Amino acid sequence: MELTRRQMTTPGSSVLGSAPLNSFAHMPFTPDASFEGVVSPNVDTLYSMAWLDLSAGPVRLSVAATPGRYFLLPLYDAWTNVFACPGTRTTGSGAREFALVGPGWQGELPEGMERIDAPTSLTAIVGRTQVNGVRDHPAVHAVQAGYRLTPLTDAPVSTAAGPGPVDLVTAPVDQAAALDAATFFAMTAHLMADNPAKPEDAPVVERIALLGVVPGRPYDWDALSPEAQRAIAEGAAEGLARVRSAGRTPRAEVVDGWMTPYDIGSYGTDYLQRAAITAVGLGANLPQDAVYSLCRADAGQQPLHGSNRYQLRFEAGNLPPVNAFWSLTMYNDRQFFVDNAINRYAIGDRDALEFGSDGSLTLLIQHASPGARLESNWLPAPEGSFNVMLRMFWPRPEVLERTWHTPALCRTG
Known part of the structure; x- marks a missing residue:
């Protein structure tokens, strides 16, 4: 956590998501197949990241109204636990003003501000705002501009990233x-x-x-x-x-080939799980905000490969149960996007999908096009090994209670 903060708050840093302390860095674009800045990227949300030093006093977090658009701004303590998460699920879509208060601070806050007590002075925000394709970028940029951080005291905040030189190259x-x-x-x-x-x-x-x-x-x-x-x-x-x-080998429930970690985002005294998840990547969501399921094998427990064709079939009334949205993303064996003729890296409920006459939905997962008539439901795969990830934002209770499970991927050819 601290080494990441140093790298991302060093003046002049070109590391993705870098910004001075107590300032947002907004990702302005959804990545394509040429992007290899982080593993397992997504095209569902644009990120807004910030590193906070609350030792000098509280910081105001302002959020403008976001009607009709899902967002979350999870706050992480220095131990990578989510201790609060302003957003659509918890605070709604209206404009809000929060005061982020570090440990031991005594004082009065301006009237109308909602106090959030941070358990540590070092705090991070890894915000996500729903994006509905490239054409939606300008609208999301306007939402991101409504996320603001301003100090509530005149105490100076150090601009030094840390003692000694900071390594901006090594992860x-x-x-x-x-x-x-x-x-x-x-x-x-x-x-x-x-x-x-x-x-x-x-x-x-x-x-x-x-x-x-x-x-x-x-x-x-x-x-x-x-x-x-x-x-x-x-x-x-x-x-x-x-x-x-x-x-x-992260701890996860495995059902029909889908690996789903539920014990993430807040770890209590599960120190090994906390360290393991952090080693894979900072910024895990609480399951209440998002659940990610990864699939590397088909219904016959065989590794997924582009030489085969697969179907993911949701029966009528059995789509991923979410309050926000869901998507299925394709990754190659290095966990990056797959270049393809239709520039599609994910498919989900915000796409123009074709449903069967019985109300079912069948997604086609294969390397070659299934033909123009069926391309609406096609998620292009690479020629070689791959995996897919189902993201469910603001999942409903049946996901969290583990009574709903993603169907197995069936090989069809």
Whole structure:
């Protein structure tokens, strides 16, 4: 989290989504097949990202009215938990004014502002605004312009991204993995001064204090015996290996070939899951806001491949149950979009789909065109291996309660 913040708030940074502290960076476009800035991109939403330092005082988050358009502005603490999520689901589509308040702040807020208490001074926003195709970009840009951050105090905010030079090239997750134990725990002790652990974390805080890691106190690695240093370094290496292993096989429910993680967005004391999800990518949504299901195999448990043809059939009345919208996105084996003749990277309920006479919906997933008459329901696949992801925004209770499941992909040729 901290290394990502440093990289994205360094003045002059060209990292995607970079902006000064307490300022939004808005993504103005939906990516195409040439985009490889992040894995598993989407064409459903445009992002609005911000990194906040609340140690100097509260920050006002202004949201203009967004009638008819789904959006969410999840707020993440320094431990990557979503602690609040202004948006269509929670606060509606009217204009709102929020005061984001850091830990320990005492003072009066302007009348009419809704207070949101952040558990840590370091806070991130990874906002998403519904976009309905490229022609919809100008309308979304107008919505994004209605998201504003302004300080509520005159206290200066540091513009320094962090101590020493900032690596703008190496991915933050790789930077974190390369830290030696002494540097890692020194950074942990320093950051915990303004980003305290939760009460339920007390047992772990007490345990790491035995290693000399005390919030706000300089970490003295040299005061440890060689045996202690060696044991801590070995433990850190073992922990990193466990995180990497968990990240390769994330905890998820698997039904009919669809892998769906539900225990994300807020982790409690599930530290391994939290670290594994963060290693894959920051900014996981709460399931109440969005559920993503990934499919790599067909109904016969065979890997998906462009040499075959597949169908995803939703019977009448059994479409993905959502309050906002759903989509199915195609990815190659590197988790990027697939170049195709009709420039279609996802298909969903906002497209002009053709339904069967019985009310069913059949999506065609294959490399070659099924013919002009059927292209409305075609999601182009690559020639080789691929996977598809079903995104359900603001899912209904049957998704969250796990009583609705995505049908299996059936091979048809």
